[in-house]
Amino acid sequence: MTLARTWSVGLAGVHGAVVEVEVDMSAGVPGVVLVGLPDAVVRQSVDRVRAAVVNTGGRWPLRRITIGLSPASMPKQGSGFDLALAMAVLAADGAVPAEAVGRLVLLGELGLDGSVRAVRGVLPAVLAAARAGHRTVVVPTGNAEEAALVDGVEVLAAGTLAELVAHVGGVAALPRHTRRPLPPAAPGPDLGDVVGQTVGRRAVEVAAAGGHHLFLTGPPGAGKTMLAERLPGLLPELDEQAALEVTAIHSVAGTLPPDAPLVTRPTFEAPHHSATMASLVGGGSGVIRPGALCRAHRGVLFLDEAPEFPRAVLDTLRQPLERGQVTISRASGAATFPCRTQLVLAANPCPCASAAGDAACTCSALERRRYRSRLSGPLLDRIDLRVDLPAVTRAAWLEAGSVPEPTAVVAGRVHQARAAAAARLHGTGLTLNSHVPGRLLRDRWSPPRPALALVERALERGALSVRGYDRVLRVAWTLADLAGRTVPGADDVAEALGMRLQRVAA
Incomplete structure (x- = not known):
């Protein structure tokens, strides 16, 4: 033949x-x-x-x-x-x-x-x-x-x-391969290791419950990286469809662990601030490969020392964060990767990053402005939670009277809050508060008018954009879900607004 x-x-x-x-x-x-x-x-x-x-x-x-x-x-x-x-x-x-x-x-x-x-x-x-x-x-x-x-x-x-x-040829048949049981996932870092950061622990819990993006600022040693590394442990395990999506991305990228053929836990990606646009978003001169943003699909993308990343690289995240997917086009064709990712940014208050605070800072006002301007306004406007972490005091560090809540306890509250949000959003194709479109949020799930007085004043005086207004409402719903309330109250809206309007860098 x-x-x-x-x-x-x-x-x-x-x-x-x-x-x-x-x-x-x-x-x-x-x-x-x-x-x-x-x-x-x-x-x-x-x-x-x-x-x-x-x-x-x-x-x-x-x-x-x-x-x-x-x-x-x-x-x-x-x-x-x-x-x-x-x-x-x-x-x-x-x-x-x-x-x-x-x-x-x-x-x-x-x-x-x-x-x-x-x-x-x-x-x-x-x-x-x-x-x-x-x-x-x-x-x-x-x-x-x-x-x-x-x-x-x-x-x-x-x-x-x-x-x-x-x-x-019929001489010796190849054996049919059967799927072996998956090994248990290794436990990740525990939230109980974080001492003296009540505000930061609260922010991470809210981010996990609603799928919100998070921006942490604070002096060196305040616990920004520790909190970010423990966020994936608060997220629920991936369902079958999500696990196959994430595994497919890591298979194409060549980062699938040989001893874990199926990714069942949310992934954590933390590229260095010298990462290029192609390594962060995806690309390549030949075969188009997914970047860190896509590898963190259904997980967490952590950018430590965020102002040290090139501004053009950071700004490429804006559209993918909104759409949940990124399309990379080349002369030979295009490739689309999902990237429904939780973004966590971390930054020091100023370039010198003095652990002693403002009193020991050696940066001029111009240097501070230049440092802050590396994070564009449109990117920051897409961040739901902006939290300033104070330096951990000696008293908090040495305190032995209280034991911080471990990951398992906080993850239980996150699971209940996500279940409440999924039940409320049933029939819309959505499961997380952070994914609810603004118009749907205002038309069907707007909090009572008296509870919105504070956020409406912030919108009137220009402290919030319309996008920011919607994001405050999303966070308010997450706070209500965590507290077991069916409708956000004035306290939930005020806390959500406070988490958004905290200073980004001083």
Whole structure:
């Protein structure tokens, strides 16, 4: 037989599309022609495939070989097509049954010795194959646990090309991989470690209950980083759909832990302030990869020393934070990644960051203004909670009469508050107060008019924008949910307004 086909999957972001791999052999000068918009990695796969076939005892056909990747208009990127190319060539040459090869979806990179190596993006690729109606996929052994997360698909794990050839030829079947029980998640940092920061602990609890963005300012050692690191522990575990979304992103990014194929806990990303725009939001010169913002989907993105980030980099967060997704466009195509993330910013009051406070500050007024101006007004307007953390006093540090509440206790209140919000928002497709559109919030869930007097005065005198007004109402609802009230009162609105209008830096 001179014509054979098999299947693989191409990725654009976290979305996959099934690719038909066709091989035709004809008389003529021996050589290989690869068509279908392959990138440099896919074009080089011909040499890898030839060496792998020969080194596993096979014969490379000395004929004119035409390889087509369909749909031809979709760019093909990465080394995951190697296994499909090799099997299609062998089937067209008659070395393996073409009918058996045509029923498989093949994913994996080939080494020159014929070993099958793990690749990125196996989970979204298998999900795409399942949606297209395919029921059997062959993946590298290192990706088998990840692929087995998809229900209704038979996963065959191949360690070498020779094993796959023996399976297709009916000599020795590859074992079907079954999903193993997930190991228990390791406990994260405990909120009980934070001493003497009543305001900060309250802000983190409110942020977790309503999904609000948070900005912490304070001197070094006030506990900004400690509080941010403990926020993911207050969030509930991811449901099945959310876990698959987050796992797919980390699979494409290549950051999926080998011992934890499914991400079940909210993630925590803390890039350094020297991070580029591509590393924070996503991008790349070749394959478009998700950045820290996307890897923190359903989790927390923490930007410590936020004013030290380039302003242009920070401003790229504005639109994704509103929409919950980011689209990265290149000449070769575009990729869309979800990024429903909780943003936590942390900053010192001034560049010198004196732990002794304003009395020991050596910064001039101009230096302070320049430092504060690195965070643009439109970005800060999207932050629901702005909290000043005082320096921890010696008395609070040495106090032994009270033990701070641990994460488990606070997480229980967060769970109850989220359940109350979800029940109230039932039927709208929303579950968190921070996601409620402003118009819907004002029309259906506006607090009583007397409770709004303080926030309306702030709007009149220009201390709040209209967006800020809506965000104060969202936080007020979260405070009411935490307190077990059905409607926010004047105290809830006042506390929400105070958390928004606290000074950003002094």
